[in-house]
């Protein structure tokens with residue numbers, strides 16, 4: 001390409017238009033409907049565990065349970081939505097029409113990413129809100145029942161809860177970028193979903209391998225494991241506290257590091273997805 | 283914009299496209315050594331049987347596929363570059379669009395991608411939807427459209443940013459004769475506005491009526507190219523259409539012609555073409571259904 005090739009500048013505006021359309025597809029194809037079911041299930045199970053009368057440890061339980069649900073369903077939603085929203089363009093051949101417009105494939109891919117990221121963001125926000133509501137409700141109840149356990153006021157750090165929700169959102173962003181990278185070269189939706197789940201497991205468990213090999217293995221093997229540790233993002237870093245929102249507060253500078261960590265991975269993996277998509281035959 | 287060669291809208295040189303069919307390296311040659319120039323301001327027909335490489339050629343022109351060899355330029359800009367598509371509108375074959383958008387939203391989406399903004403946006407969207415005769419269905423979801431309506435909304439989307447070159451891959455497939463005639467009219471109107479149109483179609487009669495120039499592909503190779511009037515015009519013949527003549531008068535006419543050195547080549551009963559009959563009987567107005 002000649003240096004003057006670039007007469008159509010990269011446009012954030014087009015990127016956002018693609019993202020908006022992707023988000024609209026998720027809304028109109030009723031991708032959010034399952035959220036309602038999930039919310040009902042969560043509230044119902046929180047009621048159910050109340051029977052055991054855990055006391056204030058019940059709050060920790062609700063918090064862990066809620067975040068567990070968020071991680072599990074959020075990961076599923078991220079992978080399914082990314083693969084679906086990408087392949088609906090390919091399979092319905094709408095990609096043909098849009099890529100025949102003066103648009104960069106970078107704008108298309110990052111537009112898709114941003115659309116999915118917004119969908120997952122809505123999911124995380126609603127889940128965090130729901131969880132905070134549940135905790136607040138239960139905490140208020142417990143405070144009247146056992147005032148002696150709450151002499152220093154409320155024990156839940158609601159601000160931390162929000163920070164943790166946002167970190168999960170960023171983690172899903174990295175996962176969406178990974179799914180998009182796989183989708184950019186694969187031919188089917190199913191393959192993409194299966195491979196992405198595989199990657200999800202690796203990213204969640206890679207720290208185990210790193211810890212295990214750090215002690216025993218020979219130097220080359222240890223280096224290899226180290227390198228792999230950088231290639232695959234470590235999803236464990238997004239879980240800042242063992243007990244979310246309960247106990248001592250979060251360290252803001254650590255949280256900030258995690259944000260940067262996530263953004264770097266999203267940028268690099270997204271860039272790879274663009275590179276791989278740029279030579280794809282539509 | 284200044285182009286060194288302003289006369290060519292599309293320039294294809296020695297274009298070859300192979301598709302690899304499997305991992306063992308078996309290839310299918312979809313387009314072979316194609317050299318073609320589409321002059322600006324003309325309606326150009328790309329013809330050929332199924333699988334002859336028409337759609338593949340179009341996708342290469344649009345930068346959707348990379349050529350295996352050779353080059354392709356649109357208004358002098360290589361197809362791989364994004365700016366080669368600035369002045370191009372494209373209707374894919376058997377189009378299918380975001381079914382969750384309404385017709386209006388769909389055209390608006392593409393218009394915004396092409397940089398149509400502000401006050402012009404709504405006016406322009408309404409205008410092209412009216413052109414293709416879908417005003418009555420513009421608020422309905424595209425998912426509920428019939429095949430012909432999809433073609434029309436596809437045409438609207440291709441025209442919305444007022445491109446200089448319009449590429450239509452079988453715009454009349456699945457469209458009824460009334461609609462096909464309307465699309466022909468629209469194409470001729472575009473031509474009077476100075477646009478270049480590249481069109482593929484299997485309806486040869488229709489192509490013949492609207493194209494200035496045609497190229498015929500067969501198994502990826504160019505086998506014929508030229509101006510329509512040169513290719514199909516028979517200048518050494520003339521047809522006279524008269525009231526029914528009694529047999530003896532016909533004999534007289536033959537003699538009259540013979541004394542002047544002419545022969546009567548054929549006597550036929552002219553028949554109305556079925557599509558013309560259809561057009562005269564079917565109502566033209568409510569297009570695209572009512573609201």
Ligand SMILES: Nc1ncnc2c1ncn2[C@@H]1O[C@H](COP(=O)(O)OP(=O)(O)OP(=O)(O)O)[C@@H](O)[C@H]1O
Pocket residue numbers: 301302303310311312330331332333334335336337338339375
């Ligand atoms: N993505 C692809 N992978 C492999 N082969 C392909 C691909 N796309 C097209 N082909 C092959 O290339 C040849 C030309 O196809 P193309 O779609 O260009 O034909 P066409 O002239 O548009 O036909 P039609 O009139 O049926 O639309 C066909 O043999 C087709 O099977």
Ligand SMILES: [Mg+2]
Pocket residue numbers: 336337338375451
């Ligand atoms: Mg075709």
